[in-house]
Amino acid sequence: MTRNNNLHRFPRAKLMSGPTPLERLDNLSAEMDIDLWLKRDDLTGLSFGGNKTRQLEFYLGDARQQGADTILITGAVQSNFVRSAAAAAAKLGMQSVLQLEERVPDMGAEYYSSGNVLLAQILGAEHLGYPEGEDEAGADAALHARAVELKAKGHKPYVINLGLGHPPLGALGYVVAGQELYQQMPDFDAVVVPSGSGATHGGLLTGLALEESTASVFGICVRRDRDKQQARMKVVLQKLADLLDIDARLLQDKISVFDEALPPGYGKVNAITSAALEKMARTEGIFLDPVYSAKTFSGLLNLVESGKIKSGEKIVLLHTGGLPALFGYQSELIHNPT
Structure with missing residues (x-):
């Protein structure tokens, strides 16, 4: 699969402040014995940032055109x-x-x-x-x-629209992000991302594939179990491939999802999610949100512990933002002082 230039056909509203930083997490890299980098899409620039800014560039571009x-x-x-x-x-x-x-x-x-x-x-x-x-x-x-x-x-x-029956225009934002990430650092082994609607996961997978990257894309389930998310991702990738006029089978073969961090379900904070959130804050001084990025980091920790990510590998963790939600979850996260 070669780099696709069909993205220029889609109207786009300028909402991003520029390419987001790619930051090495030195303390966690040493502790986890991997080469860990954070793609800072919490810093996209609009209203506390977050991954949705990339998606909205294409939705709002279409809206303005109409x-x-x-x-x-x-x-x-x-x-x-x-x-x-x-x-x-x-x-x-x-x-x-x-x-x-x-x-x-x-x-x-x-x-x-x-x-x-x-x-x-x-x-x-x-x-x-x-x-x-x-x-x-x-x-x-x-x-x-x-x-x-x-x-x-x-x-x-x-x-x-939220449902799968509609073209995933927002996923085009993460096709762009995948290409951006590859230009920043083409030589990494895997990227770990949240997998919910499938737009971020599917777009990033597609963008990297268009760059002919060999990196794996590990999707951490944040809303549905592994089987349901696997099925959803096949549909998202098919519809995204239709938008870009490429072969979906080349993308669908790359689907990899994990649901160990999901229980007890969407938007609920479990012990490992809370621990992952605190670990990132106390080790690197970076906040994660309880619904997406903390569960994604928790999933990454499990991938390392289970050996699916090996010692010394260069790994990118996608930070999708969502930090305002921390304040809506304070009763779930705060520890009573002793």
């Missing part, structure tokens, strides 16, 4: 995607409608008022609720119903 004035998106209550979408819409002079799904049960009051929820309110976004957390088609349908109402009032709405 003359949209309002962006509609759905996600969990502490979703980084919806917060980033509200910020991107504000930057481009648009309104935003954020639908918050009940994906994470039994959370404290701060989960519903702090972190990303607070930031989205400051940004002036309209908020909707959706009672289910595992109904992508229903959540998308509810957004489209709101879009019909807005259209009747003279607005030009644009829906960023």
Whole structure:
């Protein structure tokens, strides 16, 4: 597979502040006996950064081309995607409608008022609720119903769909990121990424494949178990390959997902996730978020412990940001002083 130039065909809104840093983690490298690097996509520049900025460049580019004035998106209550979408819409002079799904049960009051929820309110976004957390088609349908109402009032709405039935435009942002990473450092053995919607994982895998990189891409499940995520990734990669007019089979053969860090489920903090979050902070002075990046680092620790990542290998860990969510999870993370 050779480098593909079809990306220029897709409209793109400029939201990134530039290529994100690639930083060596010297202390953890010595402790873990690997050559560990952190791709700092927590530093993408827009509204506390995070990986969703890359995806939104393509969604908002398409929205602007269609003359949209309002962006509609759905996600969990502490979703980084919806917060980033509200910020991107504000930057481009648009309104935003954020639908918050009940994906994470039994959370404290701060989960519903702090972190990303607070930031989205400051940004002036309209908020909707959706009672289910595992109904992508229903959540998308509810957004489209709101879009019909807005259209009747003279607005030009644009829906960023969640379900697999739609082209994964956002994944194109991580095709770009894969190529960016390869240009920064072509000689690494593996990159470890969160695997949720599949856009970040699938885009990065595709971008590296287009650069003919031989590095493995290890996806750490943050929402579904290994079998379900494997099936989802096949669909995402097929739809992404269709967008780029390349052979999906060359990508699907590279799928590698692990779910050891997932229990008890999406958005729930377990002991190993909390320990991984604290380890990164106390060893390197870098914060991770409890939903994606801490679970991804926990997955990396397991890959090293199980021997799937070997001594001396050069590994890149993708930091997807999401740090405002830390404040929505304070009751889950804080230790009572003794």
